[in-house]
Amino acid sequence: MEEPILNKSLLTAPGPLIRRCRTLFGAASIVILAGCSTVAPNAPAPRPAEPVGEPRVNVTRGSESDIPKGPLNQITTATIHSPEVTALTPPADVWERIRRGFKMPDLENDIVRDKEQFYASRHDYMQRMTARSERYLFHIVEEIERRELPMELALLPFIESAFNPEAVSSARAAGMWQFMPATGQHFDLKQNAFRDDRRDVLASTNAALDYLTQLHERFGDWHLALAAYNWGPGNVGRALSRNERANIPLTYQAMEMPRETQHYVPKLQAMKNIVASPVRYGVQLPTIGNHPFFDTIALDRDMDVDVIARLANISEQDFRVLNPSIKQPIVMAAGTPHVLLPWDNIGIFQDNLRHYSGPLASWTAWVAPRTMSVKDAAKSVGMDELELRRANDIPPRMRIRRGSSLLIHRNGKHNGDVPEHVADNGTISLQPDSVLQSTQIRVRRGDTLSGIARRHGISTASLASWNGLSPRSHLKIGQRLKVHLPKSVRLASTSKSSAKRRVSSKSSRKKSTSKRRVPSKVKVK
Numbered sequence: 001m002e003e004p005i006l007n008k009s010l011l012t013a014p015g016p017l018i019r020r021c022r023t024l025f026g027a028a029s030i031v032i033l034a035g036c037s038t039v040a041p042n043a044p045a046p047r048p049a050e051p052v053g054e055p056r057v058n059v060t061r062g063s064e065s066d067i068p069k070g071p072l073n074q075i076t077t078a079t080i081h082s083p084e085v086t087a088l089t090p091p092a093d094v095w096e097r098i099r100r101g102f103k104m105p106d107l108e109n110d111i112v113r114d115k116e117q118f119y120a121s122r123h124d125y126m127q128r129m130t131a132r133s134e135r136y137l138f139h140i141v142e143e144i145e146r147r148e149l150p151m152e153l154a155l156l157p158f159i160e161s162a163f164n165p166e167a168v169s170s171a172r173a174a175g176m177w178q179f180m181p182a183t184g185q186h187f188d189l190k191q192n193a194f195r196d197d198r199r200d201v202l203a204s205t206n207a208a209l210d211y212l213t214q215l216h217e218r219f220g221d222w223h224l225a226l227a228a229y230n231w232g233p234g235n236v237g238r239a240l241s242r243n244e245r246a247n248i249p250l251t252y253q254a255m256e257m258p259r260e261t262q263h264y265v266p267k268l269q270a271m272k273n274i275v276a277s278p279v280r281y282g283v284q285l286p287t288i289g290n291h292p293f294f295d296t297i298a299l300d301r302d303m304d305v306d307v308i309a310r311l312a313n314i315s316e317q318d319f320r321v322l323n324p325s326i327k328q329p330i331v332m333a334a335g336t337p338h339v340l341l342p343w344d345n346i347g348i349f350q351d352n353l354r355h356y357s358g359p360l361a362s363w364t365a366w367v368a369p370r371t372m373s374v375k376d377a378a379k380s381v382g383m384d385e386l387e388l389r390r391a392n393d394i395p396p397r398m399r400i401r402r403g404s405s406l407l408i409h410r411n412g413k414h415n416g417d418v419p420e421h422v423a424d425n426g427t428i429s430l431q432p433d434s435v436l437q438s439t440q441i442r443v444r445r446g447d448t449l450s451g452i453a454r455r456h457g458i459s460t461a462s463l464a465s466w467n468g469l470s471p472r473s474h475l476k477i478g479q480r481l482k483v484h485l486p487k488s489v490r491l492a493s494t495s496k497s498s499a500k501r502r503v504s505s506k507s508s509r510k511k512s513t514s515k516r517r518v519p520s521k522v523k524v525k
Contacts, residue, residue, distance in 0.1 A: 094137050094288040099276055101144065101151025104222045107269045109253070111262070115270035120281040125162075130286050132163040135293050135322065136176065140205055147209060150222060152272050156208075156229075159267045165199050165324040170474045175199040175324075177208035187211060193392075193405055193426045194332060194365070194418075200325035201340060202296075223252035223265050231261040294322050294340040297349060299333040302361040302417040311356060312341050312349040328407055330363040335423030361410065365418040365426060368404045373433070381408040392428055395462035397484070401429040430465075432484040443479040456483060 091097040119126055140154045160178040161167035168174045172181060175198040181191060187207035189197035197203045215225035215233060219240075228236040239255045248254050252265060274281050308331065309319040320326070322340040331339055341349055366381050377400050378385040388394070391407045400406070405426030408414060418426075432438065441452065449471060453460040464471045466482045475481075 091290055093290050094141055095275060095285055097141055097290055098137075098151045098154055101141075101154075102272065102276070103150035104152045104272075106272075107223065107253070107265055109266065111266040112269045112273070115263070115267050116273055116281060119270055119274055120283055123283075126283055127286075129158055129162045133158070134286060134288050136163065136165075136201055136205075137288055138290070138292055139201065139294070143205055143209055147213065149209065149213065152222075152268060153209065153212060155268060155271045155275065156226075158271050159264065165201060165204075165321075168470055168472075170470070170472070172470060172473075175204045176201070177204050179204065179207065183211070190335070190424055192424070193428045194328050194330075194407075194423060195325045195336060196327065197325050201294075201322065203325070221252070224255075226265050226268065227252055227255070227257060227261050230264045231257060292343050295343050295346050296338040297341050297346060298338050299331060299336070302333050302364070303331050304361050304363065305329050305331060307358075307360060308339065308341075308349070311352040312345045313352070314342060314345055318342070328363070330361055330407070330418075332365070332418040332423040334418055334420035359410075361417070363407055364410050364414055364416060365405050365422050366408045366414055367422060367426075368400050368402055368406065371399060371402045371431070373399055377406065381406070381414060382411050383409055393461065394428070394430065395459050395465070397433045398430040398462075399433055401431055404428045404430075438482060438484050440480045441483055443475045443477055443481065445477055447475055447477075449473060449475065452481065452483075456485060458483070458485075 091100060136157070137154060140157075141151070144151055144154055157163045157176045161176050163176060165176045167176070167178070169178060173179060174181075174184075174196060177198075179187070179189060179198040181198075184191060184198045184207070187210060189200070189203055189207055191198065212225055212229060215228045216222055218233060219225050219228060219236065224236060224240075235257075236255070239257060240250050242248075242256070243250050243254060274283050275285065278285050305319060305326065306316055306329065309316045312319070319339075319341075322342070323331075326336065326339075368377060372380075374389055374394055375385050378388040381388070383391075388406065388408070389396075394400070405422050405428065441456075443452075449463055449469065450460045453463045456463075460471050463469075463481065463483065464473065466484060
């Protein structure tokens with residue numbers, strides 16, 4: 001564990017100040033301070049006798065905020081805030097470490113106060129969020145300190161995902177830091193059939209801090225950088241350009257932006273205020289020790305998730321909480337060369353692995369050599385068709401395209417570890433069976449993915465995958481969705497007879513309305 005980084009001024013400023021001030025403490029307090037301000041740095045002053053009846057002033061080392069800054073001859077009575085200066089001690093927990101690293105200017109407005117009330121009044125929600133953060137906060141704080149960034153950034157996952165690394169938004173942003181697919185790819189967060197690094201604790205934290213640093217370098221202001229993280233740097237840049245043309249200040253609060261972004265920084269400010277003074281808001285933060293929760297363990301062979309969990313003496317669920325990027329029941333060492341385990345279980349895992357003689361992995365990956373049916377693919381790899389479908393989430397009436405990487409059971413023919421190019425780039429590409437035809441439907445008011453899927457006799461998962469959506473995605477009225485339906489359904493909905501019926505019904509309505517003519521003398525309201 002790295003020791004907390006101390007500001008050099010804390011190590012150099014108090015010593016000379018104390019030694020010099022102690023030589024002048026014989027006079028009254030105001031005279032003492034005035035005398036200290038006029039002593040030449042290199043001229044030793046005689047120690048005066050202590051006057052009878054004057055109290056002795058005790059100066060002790062304290063926190064950085066209490067230590068006078070600048071040359072000694074510029075220190076005045078206004079510079080020293082208090083004669084009582086607390087001793088320098090390591091932070092008791094991660095929360096105190098976060099408080100000491102706050103650097104951003106405070107934002108004060110009605111939205112901040114509203115968000116303070118929102119969080120402070122939802123005790124269960126705050127408890128769930130802070131309990132989840134216990135696993136990840138120490139690592140995030142370590143990275144922020146190493147980069148010398150504002151510690152407010154450690155609270156950003158509260159706003160983005162409630163510290164849930166498996167969170168997925170309706171816009172397909174994923175992970176603790178809520179990376180969109182394209183942004184994640186830009187920061188080398190792999191997203192394939194076997195893993196999604198947007199959920200990886202180490203990789204996503206590193207990418208998020210890289211991104212935030214770049215945004216701050218671009219806009220020169222942390223509030224604008226945070227707005228760009230939420231809204232996109234292009235949008236923020238255009239908004240600032242509009243402000244510049246209109247002679248409006250180029251600040252976060254003066255910028256015209258969507259409601260979500262307008263509330264984004266105030267949410268972070270509200271969390272900062274609560275963490276800074278939880279008692280004031282009636283919030284009880286759980287104790288999070290100032291020590292690592294997890295450590296990394298290197299893998300040089302593919303291993304099943306249940307084998308790793310068993311050797312580490314933890315549940316598979318606990319393993320996935322620390323390694324949420326792994327989608328499949330196997331960890332492919334070529335693509336994921338290390339995994340996270342609870343700090344106290346690292347030694348247990350290593351000891352058990354040394355004495356373990358069973359198989360490390362029961363799964364591997366197979367690349368389809370040609371486009372084929374699931375039945376043919378199952379026969380090629382020696383698996384049951386239904387089991388192959390379940391392992392790779394293949395819906396009915398779909399064919400496997402050439403080059404798709406499928407998860408299969410190991411056997412005598414397919415028994416090797418997954419190569420790097422497959423572990424890093426494996427995808428599953430499907431196409432409808434020949435008995436299906438593709439069509440498009442328009443979303444109507446009140447439509448949901450599950451409702452549309454039910455109406456057409458298909459699965460919600462299939463409909464979502466055909467359109468690149470999450471099964472929980474919200475739909476917009478007028479949005480077009482791709483649907484693969486049997487030919488009979490497609491032809492029935494577009495047959496000439498049905499078209500003729502629609503035409504004839506229209507003409508009959510015209511005839512019926514033409515007979516009911518309104519007399520010209522009657523006024524129609």
